[in-house]
Amino acid sequence: MNKLKDFFIGILLGAGAILPGISSGVLCVIFGIYDKLVDCIFNLFRDFKKNFLYLLPIFLGGIIGIFIFGNILKTLFNKFPTPTSFCFIGLILGSVPILIKKINSEYHFKPRYLIFTLLTFILGCFLVFLEGNINFSSNVYDYSISFLILCGFLMSIGIVFPGVSNTLILMCIRCLSNILK
Numbered sequence: 001m002n003k004l005k006d007f008f009i010g011i012l013l014g015a016g017a018i019l020p021g022i023s024s025g026v027l028c029v030i031f032g033i034y035d036k037l038v039d040c041i042f043n044l045f046r047d048f049k050k051n052f053l054y055l056l057p058i059f060l061g062g063i064i065g066i067f068i069f070g071n072i073l074k075t076l077f078n079k080f081p082t083p084t085s086f087c088f089i090g091l092i093l094g095s096v097p098i099l100i101k102k103i104n105s106e107y108h109f110k111p112r113y114l115i116f117t118l119l120t121f122i123l124g125c126f127l128v129f130l131e132g133n134i135n136f137s138s139n140v141y142d143y144s145i146s147f148l149i150l151c152g153f154l155m156s157i158g159i160v161f162p163g164v165s166n167t168l169i170l171m172c173i174r175c176l177s178n179i180l181k
Contacts, residue, residue, distance in 0.1 A: 003057045009033060010061020015069035025161055026095050029102055
């Protein structure tokens with residue numbers, strides 16, 4: 001039963017990997033698997049069989065989630081772009097109270113934390129502004145395999161660091177690659 005639950009969590013993590021502004025890391029925290037998932041990844045070879053069997057249903061669910069939600073997302077953005085965008089804003093804002101509760105239960109709030117929050121908010125606004133002012137005329141097939149592997153590696157940050165969106169990371173990489181061309 002746990003494997004089936006992990007599989008469905010994996011589907012939602014796969015969706016979080018491609019949905020704009022939604023962090024797979026935040027979803028891991030919400031589902032209560034963040035610590036165990038990171039521990040299994042970092043200690044994969046310590047107890048390979050146990051860790052692999054834990055990660056497998058999550059990984060398979062993630063792959064399926066990417067394909068399922070990728071097609072749904074494409075359809076929603078083509079037919080209903082504005083309501084879909086506002087739905088994502090609601091999902092992002094809706095996850096904030098859960099994260100605050102989780103953080104406060106483990107690391108009691110200190111006013112200096114607001115400085116980090118403000119700095120990352122400003123950075124996020126700047127990246128969104130930058131993304132909106134870049135011409136994305138290049139095709140995905142123009143990139144080398146090593147660049148795409150680097151992108152995949154950087155996307156893994158979205159799982160390790162809650163609050164970092166994989167999609168935003170890819171948008172930033174694409175912005176930088178267009179600027180550097």
